[in-house]
Amino acid sequence: xxxxxxxxxxxxxxxxxxxxxxxxxxxxxxxxxxxxxxxxxxxxxxxxxxxxxxxxxxxxxxxxxxxxxxxxxxxxxxxxxxxxxxxxxxxxxxxxxxxxxxxxxxxxxxxxxxxxxxxxxxxxxxxxxxxxxxxx
Ligand code: HEM
Numbered sequence: 001x002x003x004x005x006x007x008x009x010x011x012x013x014x015x016x017x018x019x020x021x022x023x024x025x026x027x028x029x030x031x032x033x034x035x036x037x038x039x040x041x042x043x044x045x046x047x048x049x050x051x052x053x054x055x056x057x058x059x060x061x062x063x064x065x066x067x068x069x070x071x072x073x074x075x076x077x078x079x080x081x082x083x084x085x086x087x088x089x090x091x092x093x094x095x096x097x098x099x100x101x102x103x104x105x106x107x108x109x110x111x112x113x114x115x116x117x118x119x120x121x122x123x124x125x126x127x128x129x130x131x132x133x134x135x136x
Pocket of ligand 1: 049053057082097100
């Protein structure tokens with residue numbers, strides 16, 4: 001659990017960065033919800049997520065990142081095939097992936113700091129690389 005709950009204070013435009021790692025799966029919803037806030041607001045990729053059924057998609061994302069970071073949880077789905085489907089509906093390019101990864105890393109850096117935070121950014125980048133090789 002997060003000690004004392006964590007409040008991210010912002011003084012004018014200078015963000016105060018938190019020095020707490022992604023310690024357990026309980027930290028993942030904050031990461032994913034914040035990330036998707038940025039994704040949906042993005043001019044470059046937001047439109048791709050307009051039809052997503054969030055109630056079912058968010059728990060799947062939490063499970064996915066639990067599996068990636070902590071090697072636990074029920075996630076066992078074909079992520080690559082699902083993104084092939086996304087690519088058929090909304091043709092993707094390297095620019096889309098670049099933006100996705102940029103927003104993911106930005107989110108991690110705003111909220112977390114530590115080994116798992118670094119691992120999350122590295123895994124996002126390497127999965128994005130493999131995904132592009134497999135689907136573009
Ligand atoms: C251009 C980049 C990307 C776009 C536009 C994108 C878009 C999407 C969309 C629209 C969905 C929902 C699909 C559906 O429910 O029908 C989805 C699901 C998902 N995405 Fe991505 N994605 C991107 C990159 C990535 C990357 C790099 C990762 C992992 C690091 C990732 C992980 C996932 C996962 C785990 C799901 C849930 C799949 C499932 O249902 O099991 N995505 N993505």
